[in-house]
Amino acid sequence: MKPRRMRIKNNGHAAQVEIDAAAAPRIDDGGLAGEYIFAQFHFHWGSDSSMGSEHTINGVRYPMEMHMVHYKTAYGTIGKAVQQADGLAVLGVMFEISQTDNPAFTPLVKALKEIQEPSMTIEVDAQYPLRAFLPRDVGAFYRYDGSLTTPTCNEVVTWTVFDQAVPISEAQMEVFRNMRNDHGHNLVNNFRPPQALSSRKVFMSYSGTGSDASSMKSLGLAVYFLSTLAVVVASV
Ligand SMILES: [Zn+2]
Incomplete structure (x- = not known):
């Protein structure tokens, strides 16, 4: 499905x-507890390409991470959903630096140049379905129950973090880094450092790259395979 209009905000x-x-x-399957409806996506990034992501994969930090936030359709609104343990499903997408621009992000990056100051909003025609923002291989992902990464950090999120990163150029990253925050500074390093896993279980989808036993060991985590091969974003 192609969204017709995108509203893009610099929220500070x-x-x-x-x-x-x-x-x-909407998304379902892939081990999710029901159907979830898309609400918004946003980005976390660093002041340079050595950092920016909120998750690490095999200890690797990425220059940017996108969160596609969905809430459980059954709860009606995102406000009600954040009060339920299975209220939100967030898809996390890592970015890695490529030599050339990623054309899927050209309209978005162009729009960001128009909203460099906080509280600015722009509406653009979306030329791409949301699928264009996801990695080619959406069959390989990590899954765990966790929290929102912003206060109040409610433990209401079913996380799906894709193993494969999406390319983006340094020139495109610079447009993100040139945005300004509420204090008149460059809007950078808006990520929360990775949190201790403590007793959480991380599941990994069974198909795709990186799911062999040796890479599981290098995660150093208790990792459990999801039995389903369903592609979680089939309907995005
Ligand atoms: Zn986020």
Whole structure:
């Protein structure tokens, strides 16, 4: 499904994108507890490409991470959903530096140049379905129950973090880094450092790259395979 319009905000601490609710895609399967409806996506990034992601994969930090936030359709609104343990499903996408621009992000990056100051908003025609923002291989992902990464950090999120990163150029990253925050500084390093896993279980989808036993060991985690091969974002 192609969203017709995207509303892009500099909210002072991230770049956030919303689409018309009527066009909002839904996700299910892939081990999720029901159907979730898309609400918004936003980005976390660093002041340079050595950092920016909130998750690490095999200890690797990425220059940027995108969060596609969905809430459980059954709860009706995102406000009600954040009060439920299975209220939100967030898809996490890592970015890695490529030599050339990623054309899927050209309209978004162009729009960000128009909203460099906090509280600015722009509406653009979306030329791509949301699928264009995801990695080619969406069959390989990590899954765990965790929290929102911003206060109040409610433990209401079913996380899906894709193993494969999406390319983006340094020139495109610079547009993110040139945005300004509420204090008149460059809007950078808006990520929360990785948290201790403590007793959490991390599941990994069974298909795709990186799911062999040796890479599991290098994670140093208790990792459990999901029995389902369903592609979680089939309907995005
Ligand atoms: Zn986030």
